[in-house]
Amino acid sequence: MARKVSTSRRVAMSAVAWLVALLIFFPILWMFLTSFKTEADAYAVPPKFLFFHWTTENYVEVQSRVDYVLHAINSIVLAVGANIFGLILAIPAAWSMAFSPTKRTKDLLMWMLSTKMMPGAGVFMAIYFIYLRAHLLDSRWGIGFLLMMVNLPIIVWMLYTYFKEIPVDILEAARMDGASLRNEIIYVLTPMAVPGIASTMLLSVILSWNEAFWTLNLANVNAAPLTNMIASFSSPEGDFWALLSAASVLAIAPILIIGWFSQKQLVRGLTFGAVK
Amino acid sequence: MGSIELKNVRKDFGAISVINDVSFKVNDGEFTVFVGPSGCGKSTLLRLIAGLEDISSGNILIDGKDVSNVGPAQRGLAMVFQSYALYPHMTVRNNIAFALKMAKQPKNVIDEKVNKAAAILNLTDYLDRRPRQLSGGQRQRVAIGRAIVREPAAFLFDEPLSNLDAALRVQMRLEIGDLHNNLKTTMTYVTHDQVEAMTMADKIVVLNKGAVAQIGSPLELYNKPNGLFVARFIGSPTMNIVSGPAAAKRNAASIGIRPEHVDFSTSAGEWPGKVRIAEHLGADTFVYVDSDAVGPLTVRLEGEAPVKPGQTVYVTPQENRLHRFDRDGKSMA
Numbered sequence: 250m251a252r253k254v255s256t257s258r259r260v261a262m263s264a265v266a267w268l269v270a271l272l273i274f275f276p277i278l279w280m281f282l283t284s285f286k287t288e289a290d291a292y293a294v295p296p297k298f299l300f301f302h303w304t305t306e307n308y309v310e311v312q313s314r315v316d317y318v319l320h321a322i323n324s325i326v327l328a329v330g331a332n333i334f335g336l337i338l339a340i341p342a343a344w345s346m347a348f349s350p351t352k353r354t355k356d357l358l359m360w361m362l363s364t365k366m367m368p369g370a371g372v373f374m375a376i377y378f379i380y381l382r383a384h385l386l387d388s389r390w391g392i393g394f395l396l397m398m399v400n401l402p403i404i405v406w407m408l409y410t411y412f413k414e415i416p417v418d419i420l421e422a423a424r425m426d427g428a429s430l431r432n433e434i435i436y437v438l439t440p441m442a443v444p445g446i447a448s449t450m451l452l453s454v455i456l457s458w459n460e461a462f463w464t465l466n467l468a469n470v471n472a473a474p475l476t477n478m479i480a481s482f483s484s485p486e487g488d489f490w491a492l493l494s495a496a497s498v499l500a501i502a503p504i505l506i507i508g509w510f511s512q513k514q515l516v517r518g519l520t521f522g523a524v525k
Numbered sequence: 526m527g528s529i530e531l532k533n534v535r536k537d538f539g540a541i542s543v544i545n546d547v548s549f550k551v552n553d554g555e556f557t558v559f560v561g562p563s564g565c566g567k568s569t570l571l572r573l574i575a576g577l578e579d580i581s582s583g584n585i586l587i588d589g590k591d592v593s594n595v596g597p598a599q600r601g602l603a604m605v606f607q608s609y610a611l612y613p614h615m616t617v618r619n620n621i622a623f624a625l626k627m628a629k630q631p632k633n634v635i636d637e638k639v640n641k642a643a644a645i646l647n648l649t650d651y652l653d654r655r656p657r658q659l660s661g662g663q664r665q666r667v668a669i670g671r672a673i674v675r676e677p678a679a680f681l682f683d684e685p686l687s688n689l690d691a692a693l694r695v696q697m698r699l700e701i702g703d704l705h706n707n708l709k710t711t712m713t714y715v716t717h718d719q720v721e722a723m724t725m726a727d728k729i730v731v732l733n734k735g736a737v738a739q740i741g742s743p744l745e746l747y748n749k750p751n752g753l754f755v756a757r758f759i760g761s762p763t764m765n766i767v768s769g770p771a772a773a774k775r776n777a778a779s780i781g782i783r784p785e786h787v788d789f790s791t792s793a794g795e796w797p798g799k800v801r802i803a804e805h806l807g808a809d810t811f812v813y814v815d816s817d818a819v820g821p822l823t824v825r826l827e828g829e830a831p832v833k834p835g836q837t838v839y840v841t842p843q844e845n846r847l848h849r850f851d852r853d854g855k856s857m858a
């Protein structure tokens with residue numbers, strides 16, 4: 250990548266990059282600003298950008314109406330739990346498919362991906378009634394399990410592509426060097442697989458965090474995550490933009506902070522291991 | 526000590542037979558080179574010896590002991606891979622030390638051995654770097670260092686220099702040669718490169734489609750190829766092969782003459798022809814001649830020969846250097 254780039258070109262590229270970034274970031278910024286407005290300012294035409302009466306009353310209102318801490322904890326428990334159990338299943342699965350593939354490995358992978366092509370609504374009734382009978386509605390275990398299952402195909406695929414990138418030569422070199430299977434896994438395979446596992450973990454947490462369809466339909470109070478909380482503010486009495494914005498800011502804050510500190514992993518994860 | 530003996534070794538991948546009844550012996554301390562066209566099974570043969578692939582039938586003996594069913598680590602061999610196969614997350618020091626750590630050697634012994642290997646290979650200044658911070662030649666040295674510290678019964682090299690540029694290749698070739706002279710350990714080496722094969726080998730094994738075509742010292746193969754395949758494969762530029770009346774006159778189905786074993790004249794000779802191209806390499810000149818009588822010929826002349834394209838020339842084979850082949854391509858006495 251030691252290409253020479255002219256200064257004007259670099260300036261142009263930066264400008265475009267900033268523009269695109271701003272465009273993508275703008276809704277979040279607007280939501281953040283709106284959350285500090287009064288409802289009247291939120292509806293004002295022309296829109297008020299910075300010069301309005303700043304207030305935190307919306308946040309107070311959110312706190313009084315819902316149990317933010319409970320929903321936040323639910324979101325964390327569900328995302329992290331689904332993620333941990335998902336990885337426990339997905340790592341060995343992806344591992345064996347990458348390192349000792351059989352004739353059916355490709356078919357299996359395609360089949361797993363194909364389950365993602367079916368809309369959740371297609372199986373909603375079946376799952377709803379199973380959950381109803383099994384008393385799993387509105388339970389953390391039940392919802393967590395479902396989130397895990399929903400993301401499992403993606404996690405397995407992602408891990409598989411990462412593991413595939415590990416050169417077999419290196420494993421053979423370790424074998425020649427006298428590493429037992431256990432040492433090969435501990436000292437050679439795992440360190441090389443960790444970046445891939447970390448990226449996968451991040452993506453999986455974000456996917457679970459943002460899941461709304463299943464949580465809205467299967468969870469009510471006890472197991473309801475932040476997505477449910479936001480939804481509860483888009484209420485029958487009409488839309489309160491400022492209030493809704495405050496709820497949304499609270500809901501996405503944790504994931505934004507995590508995302509900010511793990512940008513590098515995240516980019517790798519989103520490009521699905523295609524970029525080295 | 527490390528002699529390696531293969532007895533009727535076969536390897537099949539599914540229905541495809543890749544190694545077909547190969548038998549030979551590498552004596553202790555010998556430098557043996559496997560050559561052959563791409564896909565003939567050189568790497569597979571090396572991997573069978575290393576124990577990275579299981580043989581389908583036959584036996585492999587190391588120091589007279591049958592190791593056919595012994596795992597790669599227990600065979601006491603070290604392999605240097607074409608891709609180097611360094612551990613990317615470990616420093617050079619840990620790369621070299623890995624095998625010793627696996628063998629649970631004491632720390633001071635490991636340090637001593639690693640430092641010694643690093644000194645031999647000029648890696649002392651790079652011990653704390655990671656592989657990706659090294660040049661190709663340095664990576665290659667680390668791969669060799671990793672092999673040396675194990676003090677193996679034999680080294681197995683699979684085209685170790687093929688990723689290096691020409692100048693570095695010559696340098697590393699000499700370094701490996703020095704290493705062999707110093708350690709006197711058995712070395713088995715796969716290459717595509719004529720010069721590597723001819724200069725480094727005590728013994729060359731020429732493979733063709735998974736079978737041994739001929740085994741011998743470099744000069745034996747050069748002077749007495751047992752058939753057309755080896756005759757064409759060993760030597761550069763390739764031997765000229767001529768059939769038809771010129772061969773019949775000498776009671777053979779075809780005859781072969783190396784480019785360096787012909788008399789070249791601008792006035793008279795056995796095979797007249799026109800110069801197509803003359804390549805001036807400085808020390809040598811390669812002349813490519815189109816002859817109506819016997820087809821295209823390559824001639825190697827010493828020094829700077831004043832030859833021009835289109836010029837009429839005469840090529841005469843030196844009778845005592847002529848190779849004769851029968852209808853099946855086998856050498857005739």
Ligand SMILES: Nc1ncnc2c1ncn2[C@@H]1O[C@H](COP(=O)(O)OP(=O)(O)OP(=O)(O)O)[C@@H](O)[C@H]1O
Pocket residue numbers: 538541543561562563564565566567568569570717
């Ligand atoms: N795991 C495998 N499964 C099936 N066929 C294989 C396998 N490994 C090698 N082969 C086949 O065996 C033959 C010999 O391969 P090998 O790698 O030993 O060739 P080679 O002589 O080293 O070639 P090159 O000079 O190109 O490295 C090839 O035809 C190859 O396609």
Ligand SMILES: [Mg+2]
Pocket residue numbers: 567568569
């Ligand atoms: Mg090969």
